[in-house]
Amino acid sequence: MKTKECYQHLSQLLSSQENAVTATVVGSKGSTPREPGAKMLIRSDGTIEGTIGGGCGEADVIEVAKQMLGRGKDEFELLQVDLTENALESSDRICGGIMEIAVECWTHPVDGLDLLTGEATPNAVRVLPVSSSDPSDLIVFTPEKKTGNRDLDHNCELALQEKMSHSSSIGRTKENHRHFFEYVAGEHTLVICGAGHIAQPLAQLGKLLDYRIVVVDDRPTFASSDRFPDADLLLSHSFQHSLSKINIDRNTAAVMVTRGHRYDEFCLRSLLNSPAGYLGVLGSRRRVRAVFHDLIDEGYTEKQLSRIFAPIGIDIGAQTPAEIAVSIMAELIALKRGQLGGHMKTNIPSPRR
Incomplete structure (x- = not known):
């Protein structure tokens, strides 16, 4: 469950006068099933959305959440979930670390929650004082709205830059001033320029990975709902006109899989000066060189093209087409996670005879 989606569902429940609990991984040691920032929502009827790893550890957190909901008041509790005990009981378990979980009970709408849920704020950071917190006192940082505390703002800016949640100690006393900086990403959009064979599995994979899917092609018979049932938006005018109608921000990935380099150039002219976080062009190195050569002749710089x-x-x-779509989405995942991509395999020595 995406963090922003969790807060959106939480806001809807609170507006309907339904209490809810959020459980957030704010720290981990050793091998754990989820990373800091993983989040789960527990409703008043006991149903859950999202996961913090499953198993006995998650069950313990759910039990605490139910007790909080039974008391019906704003509460905060920091839990240490020791997975090493469960690992010893079952040799099949692959995780044996310790997770730190912030469990919060919410009973009414809170000022600032709209900054974590609204579409007007692409990315935000919630500052959670880990040692002692009150859900009614919500600290939210956005590029337009800072906290006013230099140390907090620095860590918030770091979370936005790295697109990753983290913990940090603020002040002299670590135990009393530890904060969790929760990165709340806005909606990610995948703009697919070209509605050919590769675009179809690309749209399917993008939707599976929680992207908003926009398909652009100047052929209405190609950019159709029959061919792209997963698309959130289909645009079938000229590439330039269609791209001018899309709200493009740093959470936008634009992929050019058009039917020819001339159409790639149409798209790039509209996108090169945009804040899109990712621009990718399909094709052979020869085709790519032809596109770059034409754009440089038009006055675009090598620095502009380097992105x-x-x-x-x-x-x-x-x-x-399906394999190419996997290759493209793998690159997007790697960039999003700050990884280069490559084999995860490690050579394990043979057991001694």
């Missing part, structure tokens, strides 16, 4: 990922994707030897 383009071309040829697009991670090299997995992809050949079919």
